Amino acid sequence: MKIFSNKKNSPVLLFLGVILLLVTLFRIYPADADESRPSTASKLSREEILRLGERMYREGILPSGEPMKAVVKGDIPVAGTAFTCVSCHLRSGLGSVEGGVITPPTNGKNLYQPLASLHKYYAVAAAPPVRPAYTDKTLADALRAGIDPRGRKLNDVMPRYMLDDKDMAILIAYLKSLSSDFSPGVTDDAIRFATVVTDDASTGDRDAMVTSIEKYFTYKNNLAKYYETNRGRRSARMAESMLLSPEVIYKRLLLSRWQLEGPAETWRSQLEEYYRKEPVFALLGGISKKEWRPVHQFCEEHHVPCILPITDFPVISEKDWYTLYFSKGIYQEGEAAARYLNSIADGLNDEAIVEVLRDSPEGRALSKGFQETWIGLGHKPVVSVTLKDGEVLTRESLKRILISEKPSSLIVWDGPAALPELEALAGSANRPARVFASSTYLREGMWAVKGEARDFVYFTYPFRLPQDEAKYTGMVESFMGIRNFKGDELIILKRVYSAVQVLSQVLMGMNGNYYRDYLLDLFGMTMSTSGMGLWERDEIYPLYPRFSFGPGQRYASKGCYVVQLSKGPKPELVKKSDWVIH
Amino acid sequence: MPPHRLFALLTLFLLLAIVFPAKVEAAEAREKYKKTVENYVIPDVTLVDQNGAKVKLRTLLASKKVVMVDFIFTTCTTICPVLSAGFANFQRKIGPDLKDVHLVSISIDPENDTPARLRDYLKRYDAKPGWDFLTGNRKDIKKVLDAFGAYTIDKMYHMPLALLHSSRDSRWVRIYGLVGTSDLVAEYRELAGQ
Numbered sequence: 001m002k003i004f005s006n007k008k009n010s011p012v013l014l015f016l017g018v019i020l021l022l023v024t025l026f027r028i029y030p031a032d033a034d035e036s037r038p039s040t041a042s043k044l045s046r047e048e049i050l051r052l053g054e055r056m057y058r059e060g061i062l063p064s065g066e067p068m069k070a071v072v073k074g075d076i077p078v079a080g081t082a083f084t085c086v087s088c089h090l091r092s093g094l095g096s097v098e099g100g101v102i103t104p105p106t107n108g109k110n111l112y113q114p115l116a117s118l119h120k121y122y123a124v125a126a127a128p129p130v131r132p133a134y135t136d137k138t139l140a141d142a143l144r145a146g147i148d149p150r151g152r153k154l155n156d157v158m159p160r161y162m163l164d165d166k167d168m169a170i171l172i173a174y175l176k177s178l179s180s181d182f183s184p185g186v187t188d189d190a191i192r193f194a195t196v197v198t199d200d201a202s203t204g205d206r207d208a209m210v211t212s213i214e215k216y217f218t219y220k221n222n223l224a225k226y227y228e229t230n231r232g233r234r235s236a237r238m239a240e241s242m243l244l245s246p247e248v249i250y251k252r253l254l255l256s257r258w259q260l261e262g263p264a265e266t267w268r269s270q271l272e273e274y275y276r277k278e279p280v281f282a283l284l285g286g287i288s289k290k291e292w293r294p295v296h297q298f299c300e301e302h303h304v305p306c307i308l309p310i311t312d313f314p315v316i317s318e319k320d321w322y323t324l325y326f327s328k329g330i331y332q333e334g335e336a337a338a339r340y341l342n343s344i345a346d347g348l349n350d351e352a353i354v355e356v357l358r359d360s361p362e363g364r365a366l367s368k369g370f371q372e373t374w375i376g377l378g379h380k381p382v383v384s385v386t387l388k389d390g391e392v393l394t395r396e397s398l399k400r401i402l403i404s405e406k407p408s409s410l411i412v413w414d415g416p417a418a419l420p421e422l423e424a425l426a427g428s429a430n431r432p433a434r435v436f437a438s439s440t441y442l443r444e445g446m447w448a449v450k451g452e453a454r455d456f457v458y459f460t461y462p463f464r465l466p467q468d469e470a471k472y473t474g475m476v477e478s479f480m481g482i483r484n485f486k487g488d489e490l491i492i493l494k495r496v497y498s499a500v501q502v503l504s505q506v507l508m509g510m511n512g513n514y515y516r517d518y519l520l521d522l523f524g525m526t527m528s529t530s531g532m533g534l535w536e537r538d539e540i541y542p543l544y545p546r547f548s549f550g551p552g553q554r555y556a557s558k559g560c561y562v563v564q565l566s567k568g569p570k571p572e573l574v575k576k577s578d579w580v581i582h
Numbered sequence: 583m584p585p586h587r588l589f590a591l592l593t594l595f596l597l598l599a600i601v602f603p604a605k606v607e608a609a610e611a612r613e614k615y616k617k618t619v620e621n622y623v624i625p626d627v628t629l630v631d632q633n634g635a636k637v638k639l640r641t642l643l644a645s646k647k648v649v650m651v652d653f654i655f656t657t658c659t660t661i662c663p664v665l666s667a668g669f670a671n672f673q674r675k676i677g678p679d680l681k682d683v684h685l686v687s688i689s690i691d692p693e694n695d696t697p698a699r700l701r702d703y704l705k706r707y708d709a710k711p712g713w714d715f716l717t718g719n720r721k722d723i724k725k726v727l728d729a730f731g732a733y734t735i736d737k738m739y740h741m742p743l744a745l746l747h748s749s750r751d752s753r754w755v756r757i758y759g760l761v762g763t764s765d766l767v768a769e770y771r772e773l774a775g776q
Contacts, residue, residue, distance in 0.1 A: 072664055072667060073664060073668065073760055073761065073762040073763075074762045074764075075671075075762045075763050075764050076664070076667050076668055076671045076762060076763050077667075077671060078663075078667040081706065082663065082666070082667055082670070082706055082707050082708075083663035083667065087659055087660070087663050088659050088660045088663075090659070096659050096660060098658070098659050098660045098661060098739075101660045101661055101742075103659075103660055156762075157660065157661075157664055157760060342634075376698055377634060378634065524657075525659075546693065546720075550655065550657045550658070550691055550694055551657045551658065551659050552657050553657055553694055558693040558694055559693060578719050578720075579693075579720075580692070580693040580719075580720070582630045582634075582692070582696065582697065582717055582718060582719070
């Protein structure tokens, strides 16, 4: 545009500029562009249009397969592959607030009605101005030229997209379909959840999980009763007026227990049957000792959120959307061992590393976490020895490995049965400099490691250290009103506490927009219940030193300590690494 | 339900309502960015770059080149994509000066941002050599954010900042706001004395 304002430009340049502008305008806004005229897009099936539109919205790819092109901040060209609609407006299209920028909703339902204001609190914070409803024509103007229906300029953080009529029609069709009807499982006065428990988990663990959620739901539903009883009174009105979403306080939370029996291969049909009978808004919690994959896949295919199930075996994926996990489970311990060894790699001088793993779900997950991470860090795979089911790690077999491979680091992904052999290494001439094991796999056995072995045995420990955890226990017990849980049940209570804390914040943030993708969008944007300036917002949860999602993140806890046992009859864990090792 | 629990819940819900939108700032109203000149003391920390290499931040920032720093994270929504598209376009527009300027992005979500994720991110923005992305220990990152007056309690509230430094002057130019490439190039040229 500078070409027109700069008087030093020659008339020839000016003429060329005008021609170029006319050509561009003609191409982008053909004279016969008319909403009623059937576009090429209409020759496609509706399904195909929505699929192509979704790809534009989420991946920034045009129907032609080329990246979408746009300009932000006036002069920064961007390709859709770098960022696109979903980056700011999020998967649900309900928008976001981040880094001081308010991104308004862009789903058809909101676009095609007047925008009053996003929320009364935003009004004091310069929210996008009110506007009349968009039409197809004015929406196309907004997307191409950044002009709203009143002719005002949109914030130039909003990209101006170069789209022809055909592609524009496809994108607009998609926006109209986006978050158009509330997701199933929500009625005027209730939101229904289910929790999945499998019969391999102990009765005690299953009951602890379900009881904890029910306890919280009872609190929440009593709160709804309180508001209903006092509806219209001054105190209730005052409290309501301060809420981001007064609507949610009148909603009851309902919980169904979906118990899965028998082999994991049969879970899917049982889930389908439960879901057919009783569609739920989301799955909450859940517990299994087996791999979570069948439930994970059910959720992906039915687009049902699954909020923080209790499992050591989550699905490890960078792309899947519907299940939010506490962590990568036991896989994350293998990852931590690899990162720790990488962090001291300079001192290892390419000395050998050997991994012994049991052919069990735990052993395989630990090994996968270790090897994938180790190779990802640019190293060669380490020598791996597998113990078959029922095979015991003996002194002899261990000695053979140590003599032939001479490792300076030995990793043993096995249960408590391997501990005597690890301890016996103390007196061995072939003892490696360090031995790694998983605290989750060893369970209580970890604390039994004695004497000299404490000098060279390292454990992966995926929780806050016990000596730092006590105050969180009291906080959880007090909030949940449950004080008689011990051991595994207490850990379950703490996990449920974290799940319902974040859920309550997210439900409040939804402000009556009951779309499942929005629920997940908000989990990504939501850190914790309270900053208070005392702690970091993600440091107030039990079990994990830090617990937070970010947009699109699916594993809340990213860390795992490498620890050793201190000397003495009552050993403590001593950190040998950061929570997250780089 | 015991009254103290009801109270705790009420407090919680009220708190959420207040805390959530309180930090929202008036981006719509701000047309131009805010520029100040600042003195910063760079903390003596070692971070990790996109290749997994350890980097002493003081040494890196004491470069003879013009250094331009921003704070982003790989899964960030609105402002990081704009900042990063800005860095990428700056590299394309700066011409032969590309070799004289070092862009340094520092992750404010270091626990999720592994070197591999940093590499993927730079690739997504088609970064040229001379643009590094650092992660590290969270305490060290906090020290860096504190030193540059860029710390926020929640990564979702982080600031649209670009910090420029030339070896000709000990001071830093702080740009608050999302800027277009022509403005960024102009700021660079001014600092570089061109």
